[in-house]
Amino acid sequence: MPKEIVTLSFGSYASFVSAHYWNLQDEAAGYSGREGWSEYADCVDYDTLFSSSEGRNGAMTYRPRAAWFDLAGSSGGASHRAEAAAAAAAAAAAGGGVAAVPTWTGGVDVHRAAPVARSAFAATLEQHEALDWDTLDEAEAARQQAVLEEAARLLDPAAAAAAARRRTGGAGTSSAAAAGARHWTDFCKVLVSPRMVVSLPGSWSGPSEHSLAAGWGAAAGGLLGGGGGGGLQMVEEGVDVVRLLAEACDSLAGFQILVDDQTGFGGYAAAVLSEVVEDFPGRPRVLFSLRQPGAWAGAADVAGPGLPVSTAQMTARARDELSEALALCRMSELASLYIPLAAPAVQLSSALPYMSSYNPALPFHTSALLAAAVDSAMLPTRLTGRRTPLGESVGVSDLHSLIQLLRPAAAGLAALHLCLPCPSLPADLQQLQRQLDTRIRPPHDSTAVTAAAAAAVAAEAAMHPRGGGNRGTAAAASQPRLVRGESVYGSTAQLTGLEQLASLTPGISGRDDTALRGGGASRAESYCLRGARTDAGPASTASALEALDSLLRRRAHRMCVRHRCATPMPLALPLPFPDLFSPVVSLHGDIMLSCDDGGGGRGSGTKVTDAAAGGAGNGLPGSVSTRAAAGAASASAASAALTAVPVGPGGRAAGQGVASVGVLTRLQATSEFMGWVRGVQARWTRGAGAAAGRAVLDAWDVGRDDATEVSDRLHELVGKFAADDDGNHY
Amino acid sequence: MSSVKTLNANAEVMNRAAALFMNINAAKGLMDVMRSNYGPKGTIKMLVSGAGDIKLTKDGNVLLREMQIQNPTAVMIARAAVAQDDITGDGTTSIVLLIGELMKQAERFLSEGTHPRVLVEGFETARKATLEFLETFKQPLPTPPAAADADGTAPPAVDRETLRCVARTSLRTKLAEPLADQLTDIVTDSVLMVRRPNQPIDLFMVEIMHMRHKLDSDTRLVRGLVLDHGSRHPDMPKRLENCYILSCNISLEYEKSEVNSGFFYSSADQREKLVAAERAYTDERVHKIIELKKKICTEENGKSFVLINQKGIDPISLDALAKEGVIALRRAKKRNMERIQLACGGFCVNSVEELAEEALGHADEVYEHVLGEEKYTFVEGVKNPHSCTILIKGPSDHVIAQIKDAVRDGLRAVKNGIDDGGVIPGAGAFEVAAAHHLRTVTRKSLAGRAKLGLDAFAEALLGLAKALAENSGHDAQETIIKLQEEHERGNVVGLDVVTGEPMDPVTVGVYDNYIVKRQMLQSAPVLAGQLLLVDEVMRAGINMRKQ
């Protein structure tokens, strides 16, 4: 039965999204070794995304079935070469005048680029990898964990800047640490096989500032063989890397692809993918077209009305307009499903009401959000039938089926909508009662944490810094001790309607009222609701589905094909996931409405809590990458220290992250795309008609015939919608 | 490299004199960066990235790629070098030096008031004359007596010894001597192996593979293939001898995904039936292959069976094949399918209906090699290989990469030698002879100031020989004079880089490719001319900046 999915990321922003994405996978996989969590974590089939192999000593190593295609320099201080240390030594020796090049007897001329520092997080991770955790005493283990947590906090540019300000007393914040994560390797915690990181020639200074940033055709000369210089070789290498990944699959289900397709990476990815399409017929390809926040379709003109526009601005606009159309045409042909994605451009929008720290200007933040959305939306394709105390996953699907559902509805275009964290589901009292009656004690039931469990979690997390649930370390213990029955109906924010879903697809609102205004109507949808909660804590999948259905029934529009999936495993947030959440969001993702209800602490008050200071004994293996180091679990009582910690209304201590959240996503194929494609078409026509646009196309090797093809394809796309409307397909 | 980076002027608004000045400086600047690389005694460049990764190169082309060149003039020169590499695979350093020298020589005359146009005309005359002279300087490959069994099925015989010299000359400019000498035969023989009658030489049929190995550095020629993957079944044999090789492009996996989806079936029963039907379909194909195997691999002939598939093979199919003692590989590289055919014989089978003994190839042995996390499969001992593999083992990625680059250059040089049907004596011999020819013969046919351009051109050619001398630690002036004197005695002379004395490159066996010299002579003076006639250049420069 086809199952494995290969993930490809093309681009520097894509690398960011991909790194966050794999952190999420690694975190979730780590949960399967945690007490209380394993059955929930095992709802997900990790073999879909990870390949495992047995080493000589019998230890298993897990590697993402993934490849990164990015520019040289984008990996920063991380070397993907195995023998980097030896190489550095050789370089040093050569610099010192000693001939250190075994292959040459003549002179050696050393040119050294300024060294790029790795993040403290990456460095600490590597040190921890080498530590023998079994021999560390509790205090040391806890200290090590604290070091890693601190390093992780500094990855977030916002948090790092704040920390630097505190340190310097508000003075200059120019220290390197204040910059936060600059490269994807600064925060990626999965171990990536060096062969799977393909670095393309070019120059790089940031996820959106690099030599391929200037639009779709930016790779035309160098990478695609147009201007000679081994370009075709890069395409061939790309294809070969994909083949190697596929070779490791027993039964490849298909591909998920993240692409900065409004940049030169789009052109390169298209060249690679067209071979992939040929080599793997019948293997669906879901493509996420990544854009910068604010790159919304129909964005306002460059200058305000009446203001003069410079040539450079004209060219820049032409590039954007032409890239959008070229990417859409080429990629939608190569992909089975084309999903344009951009994180919301405004902070604290109604779109993300519980993410007060979200900063749209930070790629580190926006890419994390997109990764969480992609992870959840595709979750139905990698679920198992595992039973849990909260029921088994419902709506388990596979890549092929998901695409079959969505593809015909809107010419292969789909939008992605997100609710993160997903507010509590409306549950009637009877349902709540049923839930309270059962003797289920899920680990993420905030009201059910026992001292022993908290200590165990803390101990285990400390032992396995790479793995799941580091966020829970002190957190679990700081949860107020409540009796289950004390939870009060209405104490958390409720999911009252599906319009609470924020759109991550530029220009596709997905809202019902648009349909009423004739803007479009949903034709096919796939919902994924994971780790759903009610006021009384985690909800069973059956009641989650029931609640979702009742919301769906309220949607007033014409017929629509629908797939719903509910699974008990919430989104587990890894350490490097930025803390975007408002203080009202609790450790496990409840959104606390009031400050002095039973569910949380007092707004700015101080609570005396047990802060577990690490536990003794061996924990369970932490994460995919370190599962190998398995030892027997024998958590003994943790030594608890009494500490005063300020607690937010969400019940989290200051500086303490959210461990897991419920998420609702919707993939939607909607006729709203008709207007969307028309917009692309209009901008293309304008761009390609203008002098600046023609010059850009020339430079990209897009000839007149190619341009005509693009126009035709856009026309054809629009036509598909029109035909469907007439035929009243659904 | 800083000399290149600092030449970052804004070309758009420059007046003509300043622009000319900038062009000359950019060309000289780029030459300065590359000059020390030139020849067998040049320095190697070690580029250390911000992450500490190393890149070793002595190759002009690689170096140009690694530099972030922004100056528009330098970009134009770099493009000419890239074109040189695309067309010939060599001579990128030479072409940058020649352009730099031409500009440097021109500068002298310009400062004395000569108009650029005059120089450019002289360049053009000299260019044509030098190209003509090149034809006379070319030494045809000796033709060995045709083999007795020459019946058109084998490519015409070529002189291996001369080609070995070409390979060695090329390799020694990139690798230390012992290593270069070790690779000489490997490189020469690989090209000779993949030659086929009446077809252009396809160097893709020589695969260059590498293995990183802490202790082992060694390069060998595998008469056959090395695949970068192994079988995916624990019970499959790790080694087989006397093998039939079936290469095919047939899906041996159960892949009809729609069968799995819950959406489209009215009943579980219906779905079950479809699942079974699809499985049976896949199994059928596997059984056809096993049937063939059973038929042709008998106890008497002791043959075994290897399956190399471009498509997938799922665990159930692997299991069935493993039970029959077959080694089965899945998802082989497309190009390897072609290579198997050329190495082992047989042909790639696209459907089970085509299965037959005639489709199969042969190899003496097929075995798996495990190295750390990586697996390799060797297909060796093939009858008449028209495809082979050069396997490089080395301690580190950067050393492997450097050897790979050198091997590629060597292969290209041997292929050029065969395609050209001749070679050019190297070690500066051609440059010295051509300069002499220009001054003594061509100059006579010119009148007036056009001679100035010709003189500059001749001097620039000598600049290459001087660079060779300087890089080997000899005094350039003195060496050149010695070479010229020896040449005037009527000998073909090159520079002995060790002693600094004249030597005969033909006896020593230092040969360059004809096509490399020709391409360089065709393009370098033209570009230098454009750079001197600065109005045109500016337009080109602006064009380039736009991208």
Ligand SMILES: Nc1ncnc2c1ncn2[C@@H]1O[C@H](COP(=O)(O)OP(=O)(O)OP(=O)(O)O)[C@@H](O)[C@H]1O
């Ligand atoms: N053993 C030798 N003695 C003297 N000269 C030699 C010897 N081997 C090679 N040469 C000369 O060295 C020159 C080639 O040097 P090199 O390969 O470094 O530069 P290139 O071919 O111009 O550029 P690249 O190989 O970097 O593209 C040729 O002119 C060749 O004749």
Ligand SMILES: [Mg+2]
């Ligand atoms: Mg050379």
